[in-house]
Amino acid sequence: GSSNNNNNKKDPIVAALNDESLPVEKTLEAAANMIRKVYSEVPSYDALLEAALRVPLVELNTHCHFQPGIPVEPMLAKPTKSIQEVLKRLDGQEFTCEYKYDGERAQIHKTNDGALKVFSRNLLETSGKYPEVPLFVQEAAAAAVANRRNETGDKNNSNNNSNGTNDKEEENPANSFVLDAEVVAYDHEKGQLVPFQVLSTRKKTVDEGEVSKVQVIVQAFDLMYLNGKSLLGKTLRERRSLLHKHFAPVEGRFQFAKALDAKEDGDTTVLEQYLDAAVKGQCEGLMVKTMVDIYEPSRRSLNWLKLKKDYLDGVGDSFDLVPLGAYYGRGKRTGVYGAYLLACYDQDTEEFQSVCKIGTGFSDEDLQSLSASLNEHKLEGGKKSSQYVVSDSLEPDVWFDAVQVWEIKAADLSKSSTHRGAVGKLEEGRGIGLRFPRFERVREDKRPDQATNSDQVLEMYYNQDSVKGQGGGEDQDDYDGI
Template structure:
C-alpha cells in the first residue's frame, strides 16, 4: 500500500469531473482504492464527497467566499478587489485560484508545513486545522493556512483546495458511487455493494467502512455494529396509490396505523446526560433544539438509547400541531433562545433502535413498540405517536380521518409480522404511508432534485423561468428528469432563486444526470437542492428520462407540476425514486 501524492489525487478528481458516467466515476475511484494506504483511504472517501469528516460530525469547513478570496489574495499577491472581480467574472472559486496563483516563495510556511511530497493527508490535515481553529486571531490563522496550502499546490491542486475550502466541490460523486468503487476495487465487481451499504447505513461513516474493508475484509465490515453518537440512516415508508393496496402489501394479519407528522425527523442518541440530535440528513442539530435535549434528559428513563421520532411545532395553548414551514424557523445558528419561546416543539416518538448496548434493529415492530412504551414518561413535550392496531381497513380509515382533523399529514401503516425489522436506510413494504394528498388523482407529492434551470423571459427576465427537476434512480445511482417546474413560486422566490442556487451552479451537465437533448436547460446545477412538487398525474413522455425505455423512446413525466416547498432536510439521494414513480404511474 502506498501514500498517494496530492498531485496524482487531483488528476483523478479532474478525470471524474470530466465524466458524467457513474460507472466510469466508480472505475476511476476503484483504481485509486486498490493501492492506497490505510492511513489515507478514509480521507480520500471524504474529500471525493467534498467533506473532511463523516457528515454527522459537527466539523464544517465551508469558509465564506470573502475568506476564500482573502486567502487567494495573499497567495497570489493580488489585491482583494482583483480577486473579487475575477470571482464575479469566472464564477468558480477553484478556477480563480488556479488562474491567479503562480509558483512563488511561500511566506506563510509556518501555517502549513510538511516534508517530502505534498500528500492527501497533508491537505486533509490542513483543512481540518482550518475547520477547528477558533477564538481570537482565528480568522488570520484560517486565511494564512489556506493561502499557504494554495501556494504549495500546483494549478489543478489549487482548484480543488479552494473548492473544498468553500464547500463547493461539485464533482457529482455520491455515497453510492464510493460504495460501488470499493466493491469493484476489493472484489472485482459491484456484487458486494449491498453488504457495504448496510454497514454504511448503520454507521453513517463511509471512511470507516472503507478503512475496515481494507484492514479486516468483508468479515470486518459485516461485524460493524450500531454505536451511540453515530446516527443510523432512517428507515423509509413505501407508498400505494389505492387504500386497499395497504392490505395486499403488508402481509401480517394486524396492521398498526400510526400518526404521520409534518415535522422534522430527528434521531436521538442519549448516553447518560449527553444527548445528541441528528436530522434525516445525518446533520448534528443538537444546538438548534436545546429544549428537546432537556426534555430527553428529563423524560427518557434509560441511560443509553437511540430513539427515532419527529419534532413538531406545537401550539400548546390551542393543542394543535404546527406546519413544517413554522418548525423550519427553528433551524438557525442564532437567536435560538428567542425562537425556542416563539416556536415550542413536541417530540413524537415512534421507534427505538438501541437500548443499553443492545441493537433493536433485528427485533420486530411489535417488540420495538412494546419496549418503547417502557422507556418514556410521556408529557406535553414528549409523547409516543398514537396508533390503532387492526386487521380491518375500515377501522384504519377511520383513524386516518381522525389524524387529518388534527392537522396531521396522515398515517403510516406498519406490519406486525415476525420479520418486521427496522431496515436502516431502506424503503420497505413493512411501512406504508397514506397521506391526505392521496385522495386526489395523483397519489402523492414528489420530492425532486434540481439539476437545471431555464432562463426567464418577460416578467421573469433576469431570473429563472423554470427548473429542471429529477427523480433518483437508486439502482443506477443516476438522476432522471421528470418535471419542468415553473409554477407555484412567489415573485420573491423567483427573484431570489439565482442567489439561492448559486453554490450548486456548474457549467455542464452534472455527473450522474440523464437528460435528453430536448430538455437541456440554459443552466446546470449539481444535485444539491430538493423541492416538493405536486402535479395532476404521471404520464408517458418522449423527452423526460425517468424510467426511460429505449425501444419506445419514452420515459415518465409529472403533468402540471406545481412548487409546494423547499425540502431542506432532504439530500438529493433522498429524492423520490424512479421505482416509486413507476408504482405511482401503475396505480393511477
C-alpha cells in the same frame, strides 16, 4: 458480544462467506452484502475500514455494529394510493397505524457517557437547531423511572426476596439509547400541533429567544437501541413495548405517536376515520406498519406504508425532484427564472433524468429566493453535467449543480418522447414525465441522491389506474403548465 455470534450462525451472508464450495462471484456478492449491511448500521467509512483491517470480513458485523453516537439512515415507508391497497399489501398481518407528523425526522442518541445528540434523516447533527429536545427526552426517561418505582414499590414490599434481580431490571433507567421520532412545531397556549411551515423558520443554531418563538414537541415512535443492545433485529411490537416502558409522556414536551392497532378484517371505514382524524389533527396522514417487522436502516420497506390524505383525494402524487436548470422569465417574471427543469435520480447509473419542466406553484417570494440560491450553483461555461440525462429540445438557459431537492405535486405520470425518467426501462426511446407539476416546497432535509428515484417513478407510473388496464396513455407534452 455473544448474542451477535449466535445470530451469525443463522445469517445467510455469513453462511455464504463461510461456504468454500460457492463460485467466486457468489462469494464476492456476499462480501458486498456484508459491507452494505454493516454500513447501513454504521455509516462511517472510518469505523468500517478500521474494523475491516482488524478482523476477517466474515466477522465484520460482530465487531462493527450499530451504537449510539453514529447516526444511521432511518427506515423509510412506501407511499400507497388507497386504504384498499394498504389492506391488500398487509394481507392479513397485524399492523398499527401511526399519525404521520408534519415535522422533521429526529434520531436522538444518548451515549454511555451521558452525552445527548440529535440527528436529521440526512445524518447531520441538529442538536444546535433543537437544543431543548435532549432535555425533553431526558424528562421522559425520568418520568418512566418514577412511574415504574410507584408501580413496583408495593410489589417489592410484598415479595422482596423472590426475584430481586428482575425488580432491579424493571427499574433500570435508559442509560444509553437511540430513539426515532419526529420533532413538530407546537402551540403551548392552544395545546396543538402547528404545520411544518412554522418549524421550517427555525435557524440551524438557535438562541433562547428563538426557542420560545417556535416551540416544539417530540413525537416518538420507535426505539432502535437500549442500554448496550441494538434493537434493530427485534420486532416493532417488542421495540414499541420497550419504548413505552423506558419513556413516558411529558405534557407539551414528549408524546408517543398516536397509533391505532388493527387486525386486517377488510374494514376500511375504521382506517378512513382514523386517517381523517390524523389530517384534522395537523398531520400529513398515516404510517401503517406491520407489528412483526424489524428495523432496517435506509431501506424503503414494504412493511412500512405511507398513506397521505392527498393521495386519496386524487390530487396527485408528491415527488422529491432535483432542479438541473432554469429558463429565463418573461413578462412579470423578468429578472428571475420563470421555469425550471427537474429530474429524478437513477441509483444504478448515478444520473439525474429529467421528468418535468415546472412554472406553477411558485409565489413571487419563491421565485426570488430560488433564483438567488441557485445562482450560486451555476455550472461554468454553460455546459450540462455528464450526469444529466436531458433531451436537447429541453435545453435550459442556465444549468445548475445538483444541490437542492424540491417537493413537487403532479396530477399523473405519462410516457414522454422528451422526458427521460426511467429511460431504458420502457420501450425504446421513451421516458416518463410528470403532468401538471406544482411546486410545494424546498426539502432542506434531503440530499439530491435521496430524491425520488427512477424505479419509484416507474412503479408510480404502472400503479396508476389509467395504466393498470393497458399500456398507459401517451402524453401530448402539454403538461408543463408553462
